[in-house]
Amino acid sequence: VRLHQVGLDITAVSVDGAPAEGWRLGDGHVDIPVAAGKGHEVAVTYRATPETGLHVRRPEGSADRVLEAWTQGEEEDSRYWFPTWDNPNDRFTLSQQLTVPEGLVAVGNGVREGQEPTGDGWTRWSYRLDHEVVSYLVMAAVGDYRLYDDDGARVPMEYVAPTWMSEATARDTLGHATAQLAWFDALLGTPYPYPVYRQTLVGRFLYGAMENTSSTTVGDHLAQDRDDGDSRATEKVIAHELAHQWFGDMLTCYGWRELWLNEGFATYYAWRWQEHARGRDYGAVRHRHYYRAALNDPAPMAARAWSKRTGRDNNAVYVRGMAVLRMLEVHLGRPAFDAGIRHYVAEHADRLVETEDLRRALEDTTGTHLGWLFDQWVTGEVTPRFTTRHRWVEARDDTPGHLEVTIEQTTAGAAYTAPVRIEVGQAAGSVHRTTWVGEGTTTVQIDLAAPPRFVMVDPQGGVLAHWTREQGAEGWVDAALHSEHSFARLEALAALGERAPVPRVVEALQEVVRSDADGSFRAEAARSLGKLGTEQAAGVLEACARDADRVLAEACLLALGGAPTTSERSR
Numbered sequence: 001v002r003l004h005q006v007g008l009d010i011t012a013v014s015v016d017g018a019p020a021e022g023w024r025l026g027d028g029h030v031d032i033p034v035a036a037g038k039g040h041e042v043a044v045t046y047r048a049t050p051e052t053g054l055h056v057r058r059p060e061g062s063a064d065r066v067l068e069a070w071t072q073g074e075e076e077d078s079r080y081w082f083p084t085w086d087n088p089n090d091r092f093t094l095s096q097q098l099t100v101p102e103g104l105v106a107v108g109n110g111v112r113e114g115q116e117p118t119g120d121g122w123t124r125w126s127y128r129l130d131h132e133v134v135s136y137l138v139m140a141a142v143g144d145y146r147l148y149d150d151d152g153a154r155v156p157m158e159y160v161a162p163t164w165m166s167e168a169t170a171r172d173t174l175g176h177a178t179a180q181l182a183w184f185d186a187l188l189g190t191p192y193p194y195p196v197y198r199q200t201l202v203g204r205f206l207y208g209a210m211e212n213t214s215s216t217t218v219g220d221h222l223a224q225d226r227d228d229g230d231s232r233a234t235e236k237v238i239a240h241e242l243a244h245q246w247f248g249d250m251l252t253c254y255g256w257r258e259l260w261l262n263e264g265f266a267t268y269y270a271w272r273w274q275e276h277a278r279g280r281d282y283g284a285v286r287h288r289h290y291y292r293a294a295l296n297d298p299a300p301m302a303a304r305a306w307s308k309r310t311g312r313d314n315n316a317v318y319v320r321g322m323a324v325l326r327m328l329e330v331h332l333g334r335p336a337f338d339a340g341i342r343h344y345v346a347e348h349a350d351r352l353v354e355t356e357d358l359r360r361a362l363e364d365t366t367g368t369h370l371g372w373l374f375d376q377w378v379t380g381e382v383t384p385r386f387t388t389r390h391r392w393v394e395a396r397d398d399t400p401g402h403l404e405v406t407i408e409q410t411t412a413g414a415a416y417t418a419p420v421r422i423e424v425g426q427a428a429g430s431v432h433r434t435t436w437v438g439e440g441t442t443t444v445q446i447d448l449a450a451p452p453r454f455v456m457v458d459p460q461g462g463v464l465a466h467w468t469r470e471q472g473a474e475g476w477v478d479a480a481l482h483s484e485h486s487f488a489r490l491e492a493l494a495a496l497g498e499r500a501p502v503p504r505v506v507e508a509l510q511e512v513v514r515s516d517a518d519g520s521f522r523a524e525a526a527r528s529l530g531k532l533g534t535e536q537a538a539g540v541l542e543a544c545a546r547d548a549d550r551v552l553a554e555a556c557l558l559a560l561g562g563a564p565t566t567s568e569r570s571r
Contacts, residue, residue: 001032001042004079004086012045030083044083053080054140057203066162067104068143070202070217072210073136075256084135089254089352091132098140099124105145107160109138109215111195129214131194132350134252139212141200146170153178154185155192160200165223172224174199176231176238180273184243187272189342190349193250197242208237211244211266230550235277236270243269246345254352257313260301260378261353264321271322281521284486287326291461294320298383302355307379323464324377330462331373331419332366340365355379376416377464384409384416384465386437388457403446405455407437415439418463422446423483425453430484454479459488473499477508480525490524497528506532510540513556519549526552530559 006028013020015034020042023032034040048054054071057064071081079086098106102123110129117123141160148167150157157178161170177197185191194214205219218241222234247265267290275283299315300307301324309315329337344361359374376382387408395401405422409415417438424431424446435444454475458467469491471479476499479492493512499505509532512525526544529537538560545556 001034002029003032003083004029004076005083006080007051008046008048008083010044010046014043015040017041028079046083048081050080053077064203065164066144066203068141068162068202070141071139072206072217073138074210075136078135078138086135088134088136088252088256091134091252091352093130094133094138095126095128096140097124097126098142100142104142105147105160106140106142107198107200107215108140109133109213129194131213133213133249137211137213137249139215139217141202141217143202150175150178153181153197155181156196158196158198160198162201162203162220165201165220169223170201173201173222173234174218174238176235177242180239180242183273183276184246184269187338188246188345190246190345192245193349194245197245209241211241211248213245213249216241232274236274239270239273240266250350251345251348251353254354258302258354259314260317260321261355261358263317264325267318267322268325279518281486282518284490285518285520285524287461288487288490290319290322291464294323294382294464295466298381300379300381302378304379307381309381320382320464327373327377327462327464328362328370330460332362332368336366372417382464384411386410386465387468387470389470390452390455392451400447401451403448403452403455405444405446405457406441407457408441409437409439420458420463421460423456423459423485423488424448425478425482426450427453453482456483456488456491459483459485461487469495473502473505477504480508480512486521490521493524493528497531501532501534501537506534506536509537513540513544519547519552522552523555526555526559530562
């Protein structure tokens with residue numbers, strides 16, 4: 001039996017209660033001989049002063065506010081505090097006995113089975129989880145904490161917070177999970193799988209939070225005690241870690257190369273929650289953020305031998321994973337996509353998963369071939385580039401007027417192929433068409449009774465690519481105000497910041513800034529107003545800088561600070 005370990009002072013090893021013969025330490029592991037063909041009980045006795053994996057915080061002479069210790073296993077740091085198979089391809093059930101100084105609270109994974117004094121100034125806390133976990137999701141935290149229960153959830157829910165934090169703050173911070181859990185239950189079809197959900201707020205955490213199975217660790221910097229009451233960042237993190245209980249914990253990536261199946265899904269479903277809770281416009285703002293971030297590095301998201309770049313197994317698993325799942329949703333339609341994911345979750349619950357498992361589950365459910373998408377956007381390099389143009393052809397003789405839309409692919413290297421949607425704005429509403437693009441230029445002819453008000457190619461952000469959309473100012477104005485898709489309206493608002501500051505452009509941006517849309521959505525219009533550099537634009541920005549919405553006010557202030565003057569723009 002080989003177990004990973006780093007820096008552990010191992011003093012004894014036993015097998016089935018007897019001292020083990022011939023065990024030996026290697027470079028980062030311990031090997032223990034056991035007889036083949038049956039199960040064994042192996043015990044390792046050791047001491048450790050971990051360099052990582054287990055982190056201690058002390059208030060004396062530091063910024064720490066309480067005495068505490070907490071673990072962080074991902075990617076492979078559990079081996080620094082206990083011997084284990086420290087790769088995400090082995091699952092096991094877990095019990096923990098944590099003996100700590102009296103007065104401190106200890107938490108672990110799963111159900112708390114007991115808390116008893118040992119009689120010498122110490123207390124033993126016992127936890128058990130009969131569902132299988134992987135090594136990096138094992139957790140422990142010990143500190144000067146208080147425990148709070150939430151009786152409003154379907155499963156027992158516990159909040160663990162440092163003693164300096166008020167109960168109200170702890171509940172406001174962690175309580176988002178109650179409604180989120182019920183919503184994920186319904187959306188994913190498989191109810192939350194564990195007997196308890198615990199969240200522990202710790203000081204100076206390495207990240208925002210960590211999705212340890214049934215027992216998430218959350219950095220206390222996310223505590224909601226700000227005067228403005230803005231909870232968007234906190235609720236996103238809480239939703240992300242809760243989504244991981246399905247994607248990462250119940251379904252675990254088979255090796256780090258497949259990490260997007262953990263992180264991409266958690267990012268996507270945190271986005272779905274915020275779209276559900278805050279509306280379509282805010283959802284589009286967050287989607288566009290991930291979409292643009294996903295284009296920053298073209299290395300493969302889940303590399304195969306033929307697609308590796310500079311030896312990396314994966315890249316941009318959060319943002320590109322989210323963008324690819326959104327691509328699948330747009331291509332299949334949300335109802336079909338959701339049905340496919342429910343099948344994927346139910347089919348692979350408590351198992352290790354690879355990308356092919358997801359593709360097969362979606363294809364089996366929808367009857368739609370998806371190899372082209374996975375080959376290009378998951379295991380290949382994501383660098384497609386497209387330029388779009390359109391022109392109106394007037395009616396003559398027996399030929400009715402029609403619109404010609406051209407989509408030119410300028411991707412370096414191999415050409416990409418994908419279905420692309422086109423939205424054409426008309427006085428009575430939008431007309432939609434879908435065409436497959438490939439190498440070279442694709443031309444689409446659309447018969448219309450009147451010239452288009454605007455044309456938006458890929459209006460939902462359903463094809464992850466670098467897009468150059470050519471369109472006049474009036475077209476961008478109409479798209480910003482009248483597109484049926486919030487993502488397209490955001491793209492149009494950004495494009496208006498690059499146009500000449502004619503009155504119609506300024507007025508359209510002003511209309512959006514003063515609308516009742518989400519503040520994050522209106523902020524995009526404010527940023528474009530700042531680029532125009534006119535007195536009228538500055539006046540609008542000065543007014544909205546006093547808006548009650550903190551995100552909008554901040555965007556207006558930044559736009560004012562960076563706005564060029566009219567004379568600078570003319571030069």
